[in-house]
Amino acid sequence: EVQLVESGGGLVKPGGSLTVSCAASGFTFSTYSMNWVRQAPGKGLEWVSSISSDSTYIYYADSVKGRFTVSRDNAKNSLYLQMNSLRAEDTAVYYCARHMSTVTREFQHWGQGTPVTVSS
């Protein structure tokens, strides 16, 4: 069974930094691209970042480009999102998501999310 478990969320001051993680199990992590999607309180879904299976290709939403860095450790079956220069508008639940297959881009598997609050 595919499992994605996020961790590392919390309260951080504006301008601060935080790294959230996603531990994957139940599939061959190293063969799948992975993604981060966030949801601000009471708002809709927003794609944040994607990373290819071998980290060759990395993409970001314009709203986080230059501030967030996605990475992965295939030996540890883990995905990371380092968030710097955090703003109030980055407050959200951060989900990691896996594609339906190695050749499709539908987000079929999701973690339960980790909440990040940016506030003084």
Next chain:
Amino acid sequence: EIVLTQSPGSLSLSPGERAALSCRASQDVSNGYLAWYQQKPGQAPRLLIYGASTRATGIPDRFSGSGSGTDFTLTISRLEPEDFAVYYCRHHGSSPYMYTFGQGTKLEIK
């Protein structure tokens, strides 16, 4: 950049009724890149439909997707109590590489 506009913003229906949710793209999109997700309070989203009309694994056949070009529809033929949730359409593009969600339609029990 493609913008997805969902309508209505909210919809009140009774169990047993038929629901039709709309997703309009700001420009022509490939059918293969349009998906629908369901999200219930406190839960992660769930993939319902991909490729505009293909049901994901385990999705009941009362859910169906249709449309092409710029206009897409998610239809729930006969609402069950567990279907009341928020629904999002989503497009993925390659140039630039990105994913765009609609703002969501909240389906409420009448």
